[in-house]
Amino acid sequence: MKRVLQRPPVGVARTAVLIAAARAQEQSRLHPLFDDPLAAGLVQAAGSANDLNGVRTLAGDHFVLRTRYFDDVLLGASRPQVVVMAAGLDTRAFRLQWPPGTRLFELDLPELVEFKEDALHDLGARPACERVVVSCDLRDDWPTALIRAGFDPNRPTAWLLEGLFMFLPPDAGERLLYWVSALSARDSTLALEHVNRAFRELPQMRAVHQRFGAMDARWQSDVEDPVGWLDAHGWDAELTHQVDLAAQHERAVPAITDPRKVGDARIWLASAVRTT
Ligand SMILES: C[S@@+](CC[C@H](N)C(=O)[O-])C[C@H]1O[C@@H](n2cnc3c(N)ncnc32)[C@H](O)[C@@H]1O
Structure with missing residues (x-):
C-alpha cells in the first residue's frame, strides 16, 4: 500500500530545514566539523530551503560551529539518557557514536x-x-508525554536546548527551564543556546526577523545573564564564546558573532551541570 507522504514543515517547524541545510552544506567542505549524511536528504524531502538562503548566508557558519559544540558537549557528558528538545531535523541519534545503552528522546511539534x-x-x-x-x-504539558514515552527522572540526563528559547514567549521559556530542572536527577547536564537583547536588535538581524515573522516564527525572548538564570534553577553553567570555538576548530569567527562587528550582541552557548 502506498504511504501518504507528510507535507513539509511550515511555520516555526520550517526553521529546522534551515539548520539542516547549513549542516548539509558543511558536508561539501574538505574538513567538515561533523558528518551528517542525512542532512541533504532531509532538506530535499522538504522541497528546499532556498527561501531561507539569506538567513543561512548570515548565520550558517554559526549553525555549523554550534552543531560541533553541542556534539562535543553531549558526547562528553556521556549520560545514559539524552533529551533533545525541539530536535527539528537533528540527526545526532543516527550520526554520533553513543555509549552502549544510551536512550535518546527527541521532542518537537507533531x-x-x-x-x-x-x-x-x-x-x-x-x-x-x-x-x-x-x-x-x-x-x-510535555513532561507527561516524555515520562509516558519512558523517560526516567531518576537517571542522570543530558539535555539539549538548541535553537529553541528565542522562539518561545518568556513565560513559556521560564516554564520549560523549570520543568527541565525538576526532571533532572543529580549529575544531569544541560546545554543551551539563547541570545541577548542586543543580538535581537542588531541591524543585521532585521531581515531575519522580517523573514521569520512572515512565516510565523517570530523571536519572542532573550536573556542577559544565562549563567545567573541557570544558577537560579540549580545549574552550574559556563559559557563558550564563538571566538574561542572558532579558534579551537581553526575556522574564521562567524561575522554575526564576531565582537569586532557586533559589539556586545551575543548568541549564548552554555553548558551546565546539575548542582542540587
Ligand atoms: C531553529 S529549529 C532548531 C532545530 C534543532 N534544534 C536544530 O538545531 O537543528 C527550531 C525548532 O524548534 C521547534 N519548536 C519551536 N517551537 C516549539 C514548540 N512550542 N514545541 C515544540 N517544538 C518547537 C521547531 O519545530 C523547530 O524544529
Missing part, C-alpha cells in the same frame, strides 16, 4: 515529527542508539 519520521524512513536511516520520538508542544 507536524515536524511526522514529516521527519517519514523522510528518515525513505532515507533508510538507522539510529545508533535507542531513539524515542515524542510529539508535543513545548509550551504545553
Whole structure:
C-alpha cells in the first residue's frame, strides 16, 4: 500500500530545514566539523530551503560551529539518557557514536515529527542508539508525554536546548527551564543556546526577523545573564564564546558573532551541570 507522504514543515517547524541545510552544506567542505549524511536528504524531502538562503548566508557558519559544540558537549557528558528538545531535523541519534545503552528522546511539534519520521524512513536511516520520538508542544504539558514515552527522572540526563528559547514567549521559556530542572536527577547536564537583547536588535538581524515573522516564527525572548538564570534553577553553567570555538576548530569567527562587528550582541552557548 502506498504511504501518504507528510507535507513539509511550515511555520516555526520550517526553521529546522534551515539548520539542516547549513549542516548539509558543511558536508561539501574538505574538513567538515561533523558528518551528517542525512542532512541533504532531509532538506530535499522538504522541497528546499532556498527561501531561507539569506538567513543561512548570515548565520550558517554559526549553525555549523554550534552543531560541533553541542556534539562535543553531549558526547562528553556521556549520560545514559539524552533529551533533545525541539530536535527539528537533528540527526545526532543516527550520526554520533553513543555509549552502549544510551536512550535518546527527541521532542518537537507533531507536524515536524511526522514529516521527519517519514523522510528518515525513505532515507533508510538507522539510529545508533535507542531513539524515542515524542510529539508535543513545548509550551504545553510535555513532561507527561516524555515520562509516558519512558523517560526516567531518576537517571542522570543530558539535555539539549538548541535553537529553541528565542522562539518561545518568556513565560513559556521560564516554564520549560523549570520543568527541565525538576526532571533532572543529580549529575544531569544541560546545554543551551539563547541570545541577548542586543543580538535581537542588531541591524543585521532585521531581515531575519522580517523573514521569520512572515512565516510565523517570530523571536519572542532573550536573556542577559544565562549563567545567573541557570544558577537560579540549580545549574552550574559556563559559557563558550564563538571566538574561542572558532579558534579551537581553526575556522574564521562567524561575522554575526564576531565582537569586532557586533559589539556586545551575543548568541549564548552554555553548558551546565546539575548542582542540587
Ligand atoms: C531553529 S529549529 C532548531 C532545530 C534543532 N534544534 C536544530 O538545531 O537543528 C527550531 C525548532 O524548534 C521547534 N519548536 C519551536 N517551537 C516549539 C514548540 N512550542 N514545541 C515544540 N517544538 C518547537 C521547531 O519545530 C523547530 O524544529
